[in-house]
Amino acid sequence: MSPLGENGPLDPRMESFLEYLSLERAFSPNTCQAYRRDLSKYVSFCAERGRDPVPPEVDTVSLFLASLRSQGAAKSSVQRAAACIKSFSRFLGEVGEDPGKVPMLPDKPSPMPAILTEGEVLRLLEATAGDAPGDLRDRAMIELLYGCGLRASELCSLTMKDLDLSSGTVRVRGKGDKVRVLPLVGETRSALERYLKVRGTHQGPIFQGDRGGPFRREMLWKMIQRRGRQACIAASRLHPHILRHSCATHLLRRGMDLRTLQCLLGHSSVRTTEVYTHFDLELRDVYDRSHPRAQGS
Secondary structure (H helix, E strand, C coil): CCCCCCCCCCCHHHHHHHHHHHHCCCCCHHHHHHHHHHHHHHHHHHHHCCCCCCCCCHHHHHHHHHHHHHCCCCHHHHHHHHHHHHHHHHHHHHCCCCCCCCCCCCCCCCCCCCCCCHHHHHHHHHCCCCCCHHHHHHHHHHHHHHHHCCCHHHHHCCEHHHEECCCCEEEEECHHHCEEEEECCHHHHHHHHHHHHHHCCCCCECCECCCCCECCHHHHHHHHHHHHHHCCCCHHHCCHHHHHHHHHHHHHHCCCCHHHHHHHHCCCCHHHHHHHHHHHHHHHHHHHHHCCCCCCC
């Protein structure tokens, strides 16, 4: 049996991880390719030594990183490989698999999530203005991503059975098969109701492509990019996950407490949600330092 890795396909869980990075986290193609190479090297390393690469284990990962260093790999390349395996381990845990254990990495400043301004979100929604079925569908999808803070995978997996318009709620199945029930209010509910008048209420995926099949994540990516161009928003700042980040930051800024936001987003730990607090405070600090009218005369 040939080992998985550089000369063969990756473990399906690794392929799902790379797809998640590309479609939901908007990692660049170059970064995804680099992560694929890192995982391939790691899988080949494990195969040569008769070790199982999934789930990652501390001693195996440590030996792998030491092997990269002994081969003259740049410090940044070793750091990236370590970060890749650590992210893969975290991904396994989030989807309900055994995450294993990985060695500690040196502390690095956590990147703050990119967001759209409230004005940019409005422009993106205005780009879907129209009564054509595609316009109604796209607006409903953007409203749900932003209005409910959904992940791309959560939105695309919604079916009519998840929807209860009588109570104004939608049932969302998130990471690790965890279910949460979210309210549909205001423009989010209105946009969804307008779309359903065209779609109908027959069973199946709520959102369908132009040919009638389920709306996939890569289709969602392309739609967001297309509507972003119409709204004159830079493509580098537009991906489905940015609407989730924007929703969280805007809600905090308008007074939502951290625990409620945690429930809305479906985070297992409030520590994950706290990054939005840090981000909002950082924005306020920059505003206070930079805006000419932020300081009293």
